[in-house]
Amino acid sequence: EIVMMQSPGTLSLSPGERATLSCRASQSVSNNNLVWYQQKPGQAPRLLIYGTSNRATGIPDRFSGSGSGTDFTLTISRLEPEDFAMYYCQHYVTSRNTFGQGTKLEIK
Amino acid sequence: EQLVESGGGVVQPGTSLRLSCAASGFTFSTYGIHWVRQAPGKGLEWVAVIWHDGSKEYYADSLKGRFTISRDNSKNRVYLQMNSLRVEDTAVYYCARDVWGNADYWFDPWGQGTLVTVSS
Numbered sequence: 691e692i693v694m695m696q697s698p699g700t701l702s703l704s705p706g707e708r709a710t711l712s713c714r715a716s717q718s719v720s721n722n723n724l725v726w727y728q729q730k731p732g733q734a735p736r737l738l739i740y741g742t743s744n745r746a747t748g749i750p751d752r753f754s755g756s757g758s759g760t761d762f763t764l765t766i767s768r769l770e771p772e773d774f775a776m777y778y779c780q781h782y783v784t785s786r787n788t789f790g791q792g793t794k795l796e797i798k
Numbered sequence: 799e800q801l802v803e804s805g806g807g808v809v810q811p812g813t814s815l816r817l818s819c820a821a822s823g824f825t826f827s828t829y830g831i832h833w834v835r836q837a838p839g840k841g842l843e844w845v846a847v848i849w850h851d852g853s854k855e856y857y858a859d860s861l862k863g864r865f866t867i868s869r870d871n872s873k874n875r876v877y878l879q880m881n882s883l884r885v886e887d888t889a890v891y892y893c894a895r896d897v898w899g900n901a902d903y904w905f906d907p908w909g910q911g912t913l914v915t916v917s918s
Contacts, residue, residue, distance in 0.1 A: 722902045723903055725904045727905075734908040734909060734910055734911055735905075735908050737906040740903070740904035741902030741903075746904075778841065778842055780842075782904060782905075784896070784903070785847065786844075787834075787847075788844065789844065790841070791841045792841045
């Protein structure tokens with residue numbers, strides 16, 4: 691089973707700053723199968739990025755995804771107050787999905 | 799496009815519970831549905847998936863045959879039968895639609911979740 695590891699565990703930044711969140715796979719994965727979700731307290735996860743770099747409908751262009759092989763990145767170019775939340779990466783396999791442990795993006 | 803879970807509650811260890819996921823706003827019978835759970839203060843854990851026509855089911859190894867996923871396309875519902883519940887099964891259980899496009903795959907939308915608490 692492929693293990694997804696996210697870093698850092700917690701990222702403390704201020705509004706207006708740039709956020710870089712990392713997701714590393716224990717072995718190479720297809721770009722088609724790398725997904726990012728945002729989750730706020732008390733809410734369900736929300737799709738942000740699919741296929742490594744494709745923004746979901748309604749997601750602002752300050753969110754971008756990149757990477758290949760084992761290393762993937764979610765970048766938020768300029769943080770807005772509503773961006774402070776948990777972020778999870780997912781390696782999609784229909785029969786064996788795995789999620790990273792999450793990165794908490796908190797206000798500094 | 800919406801998914802709504804129900805059936806959660808407080809149960810004792812060793813008992814059973816059936817969760818339901820009701821879909822609306824899309825052609826339910828053409829999509830697979832996943833269950834994902836989240837223990838209090840923890841991350842997301844994939845639980846199970848059922849094919850659009852119910853022909854295939856897959857489960858997380860950790861469940862060891864205690865959970866069964868099923869669906870009724872005439873009712874636009876997916877179910878998760880949970881048996882021999884353990885304290886460690888305590889979590890919010892989400893259902894999510896399996897989506898694909900241009901060789902990419904993802905879960906969207908997700909339901910709001912239903913809380914299952916296993917406690918004596």
